[in-house]
Amino acid sequence: MSRELKPTDWLIAASQMKGIGRQTLRKILPNIQAIPPDLTSLRQNLPEEVEISRNKRQQLLQLNRQQVISVKEMLKEKGIGAISIFDPIYPKNLRNIPDPPLVLYTLGNLQLLRKPMLSIVGTRIPTNYGKQITFHFGRELGNEGFCIVSGMAKGIDAEAHKGALQTCGGTLAVLGCGIDVVYPAEHSWLYKEIAVHGLIVSEYSPGTKPQKIYFPERNRIVSGFSLGVIVVEASARSGSSLTVDSALEQGRDVFAVPGSILSPQSMGTNKLIKDGAKLITQIKDVIDEYPLHALSKRDGLKNDSEITGNESKLLDIIENTQSTFHQLANASGLPAREVADAILRLQLRGKVKQLPGGFFMQVQKEGLTNAKCIINNRED
CATH class of the missing domain: 3.40.50.450 (Rossmann fold)
Structure with a gap:
């Protein structure tokens, strides 16, 4: 694992400290955001003028580089992702609510x-x-x-x-x-x-x-x-x-x-x-x-749009046969989300249609079809 640490890593580690909640973290957010890559301890980036209780300050001052690395490694071992309000992928809608979560753990x-x-x-x-x-x-x-x-x-x-x-x-x-x-x-x-x-x-x-x-x-x-x-x-x-x-x-x-x-x-x-x-x-x-x-209602998904590499690969697979979503993923070697996006775009152009049972087949007729991509047929 890379030992380069970002402000997000420090924020995630600080959020896991007992007794350190959103209100406290919000007060020190600018200080965490300004953390340089080579910081060894939060003690170096938490000035006295930040208004937090003495006990919480003392606790936060103990947070060091090795502890942050340990949290990163623990999350990786458990297969858990984590993003913070500093990250570009953090949704704008959520960022703009009155009390946004500062850290989101993900699966x-x-x-x-x-x-x-x-x-x-x-x-x-x-x-x-x-x-x-x-x-x-x-x-x-x-x-x-x-x-x-x-x-x-x-x-x-x-x-x-x-x-x-x-x-x-x-x-x-x-x-x-x-x-x-x-x-x-x-x-x-x-x-x-x-x-x-x-x-x-x-x-x-x-x-x-x-x-x-x-x-x-x-x-x-x-x-x-x-x-x-x-x-x-x-x-x-x-x-x-x-x-x-x-x-x-x-x-x-x-x-x-x-x-x-x-x-x-x-x-x-x-x-x-x-x-x-x-x-x-x-x-x-x-x-x-x-x-x-x-x-x-969207423009930009027209029948004459350029076929992408993933879409072409899926069309080749189902040229003379019918395949389920999972069969397409296995045969193409593409991640499930890329198969889902590609097959949906092909359906919207009328180049692929879905049959009962979750099978997909290629069609010659141009036109808009239902935008369905069955991933899981379980309904109970």
């Missing part, structure tokens, strides 16, 4: 951070109606190129992730615990699927157990990533209201799916509509708000 495809995002939230005890609507919205918005963000909780969150996993838009799960802690435990399979085909993030150090206070903090990140928040089903006193509060504070759009006036699970969403949230009953209601982001 999965960081390229999803470059996609337009929409979050879907709701009750942990949805009706069958709520489950069906959520899965449908997650899948179809993913097909439009949006990355679907949620909190991997039971109910609506899980359905949103499952729907989006079937698309090239992908899904991002924000945890209210350490990145290496699966909560709830019964979502172990979902956690693994998102880690492989999507992205998992957490602002909490690895190993951090879930606590009630962490979930409202997580919700501000769910909405912070997103252009807008979609609430499918929520009771009158739903935790989703905290996400909506964060969304409104952050200037995000709020959408709500109407439900039966007799259903307790729809009392919260119906009230949101009365209070001014945009009522939505179809995908078009959402994508019409973001014409520059939806794939079906």
Whole structure:
């Protein structure tokens, strides 16, 4: 491992120190950002005029180069990524909220951070109606190129992730615990699927157990990533209201799916509509708000666009046969995310179409097809 250290490395290591929270780190952020590559101890870059408590100062002054290197090596051994607010890949939307996370631990495809995002939230005890609507919205918005963000909780969150996993838009799960802690435990399979085909993030150090206070903090990140928040089903006193509060504070759009006036699970969403949230009953209601982001509305993906090397390679593979997504990845030797991007662009040009069972075949007819890229057919 390279021994060259960046301000991000020092910030990540400092954030893992016991008793050092976001407020303290925010006060010393300019000092960390100005750290030179050859710094040996934080003692050299923490002047007396920085207003933090004596105990926290003494603790931070102990942070040295070897400890920072040890944290980097520990994360690498565990296969955990980490980015900070200093990094270019850190999403602009999230950076601009009132209280952005300074560090994000990651598992999965960081390229999803470059996609337009929409979050879907709701009750942990949805009706069958709520489950069906959520899965449908997650899948179809993913097909439009949006990355679907949620909190991997039971109910609506899980359905949103499952729907989006079937698309090239992908899904991002924000945890209210350490990145290496699966909560709830019964979502172990979902956690693994998102880690492989999507992205998992957490602002909490690895190993951090879930606590009630962490979930409202997580919700501000769910909405912070997103252009807008979609609430499918929520009771009158739903935790989703905290996400909506964060969304409104952050200037995000709020959408709500109407439900039966007799259903307790729809009392919260119906009230949101009365209070001014945009009522939505179809995908078009959402994508019409973001014409520059939806794939079906974008220019620049025309049939006569130049074929890239990856696209040409996939066309050669399926010239006289039919292949699944995983067969294309294996035969081409390309990373899964590159196969997903290439096959989606070929579909949008009408050069490839998808058949039942998740198979892809080459077509001669020009035209726009549904932007679907099945990665995982699991729906239960």
